[in-house]
Amino acid sequence: MSEFSDEEILDLFKDNPNYALSLLVKKYQKQVYWHVRRMVIDHDDANDVVQNIFIKIWRNINNFRNESRLYTWIYRIATNETLTFLKQKRTFLFIPMINVEKELASKIDDDHFFKGDEIQRKLQKAIIGLPKKQRLIFNMKYFENIKYEDMAEILGTSVGALKASYHLSVKKIEKYLKEN
Amino acid sequence: MFVENNIEKESLNNIAPILSKINKSNGMHEPDEYFEQLPSIIQQKCNDLQKEPKIPSFFNPKYVIRYVMVVLLLFFGILVLIRNNNDEPKTNKNISYNDSSQDFIQNANIDDDDESLLTEALTNNSEIDIPSINLIDDIYLNTDDIINYLIDESDDNNENEF
Known part of the structure; x- marks a missing residue:
């Protein structure tokens, strides 16, 4: 599959948003997934965050202005969502950050996806x-x-x-x- | 870019020799065919969201706690208001003669102009014992007495004017 440029994908959102979304996800999913996964460690958590990121991108793509590049815009959303997820996890479980780190470290030992x-x-x-x-x-x-x-x-x-x-x-x- | 990477690699060798020798693979793996399925999962979610009827923000579940708090505050506020209204301040109209005479007198709830109320209170309240003053007789003067009194007063005033 020849890769579409960011501009082409953005243009496609006007005529065929579903197709454009699938192209955008295919183009950026690996970068976004690993960006998130390295932060949250657990695959299931990363999967949830990644899905939220792309839904957020889909909802806000009309607000995207060409002041920044699509790639940096996506990364910014991904970073914010990841940090929010980690913050919520800490707030929701009422556990201090040090325990979140312990929890993440224990996931590395347990994670059957860590090879x-x-x-x-x-x-x-x-x-x-x-x-x-x-x-x-x-x-x-x-x-x-x-x-x-x-x-x-x-x-x-x-x-x-x-x-x-x-x-x-x-x-x-x-x-x-x-x-x- | 290539030159920049080489400089960074060299710098990494110098400051972190152990780290620079580690394979950059992070050791984590995604489930099989994860990236093949992810686009259709996201597509499906977006389509579902489009079909979902939009809940007006007023009914959004995340605001429920706020609404409950406001309703409770209003409820207690109204309750306090109702209770305060029931404890109306004592006036000439609603004061009970069963109230203690001390409270009645000390709080001066008697309107100065309402003489009849005072006499009525004094005559009805047996707790007040004022044997030495025959207030009732003093108050209920006959018409002749009043006319005589007014004539006397008028004469006195005229004299003072001259």
Whole structure:
């Protein structure tokens, strides 16, 4: 299947929204899924969040203006939905963040979808130990290889702050890996 | 982009030698055929949402708690108002003669101009004992007495004017 450009998909939303939505989901589902999954760890949680993200995109696509790129707009919605999900989880269960981290770490041990080796398991646990936003920045840079300029557009932060945050998180993870 | 990635990789080697040697795969996997099914699942959900009748925001379940709170507040507010209205302040009209005479007198609930009420209260209330004052006789003067009194008063006033 030849991939449609963002502009073509956006144009299709005017004439054939169902087809346009299916094209948009097919184009971005993997990026969005892994962006969310690395944050929430559990597949079922990630699945719920991903579905909500695409429903939100479908509902708001008419409000999308070409001031930003479709790709960064989708990522921004995905990031907000993921952070909201994590926040709601903490508020709803009345558990402090440290326990959410413990819960996520235990999911890595239990998750039957985790097939990585021991060092990858340790790496995931080290990432979970980072503060939520640092974790997000680390994942976007280390795994997804997103440019700092795009990350700045998605997260609404300066490039300098993102670089500093990534550098700090790399050092923390290296320390964790050395100690464990 | 390639150059930038090389610089970043080199920098990662320097600051985090252990991390830089780890395979970048995150070790997590999605269920089989997940990405094949996801577009149709989302499509279905969007179609269902389109068919759903829109609930007016007033009936939205997330506002139910707020509505209940407002109704309860209104209910208690009305209840308090009704109770306050039942405890009307004592006036000449509604005061009971069974009320204690002390309260009756001390709170000065008697209208100064309503002399008949005072006399009536004094005559009906046996708790008030004023043997030395024959107030009733003083008050119920006959017409002649009143006319004489007024003439006297008028004479006195005329004298003062001259």
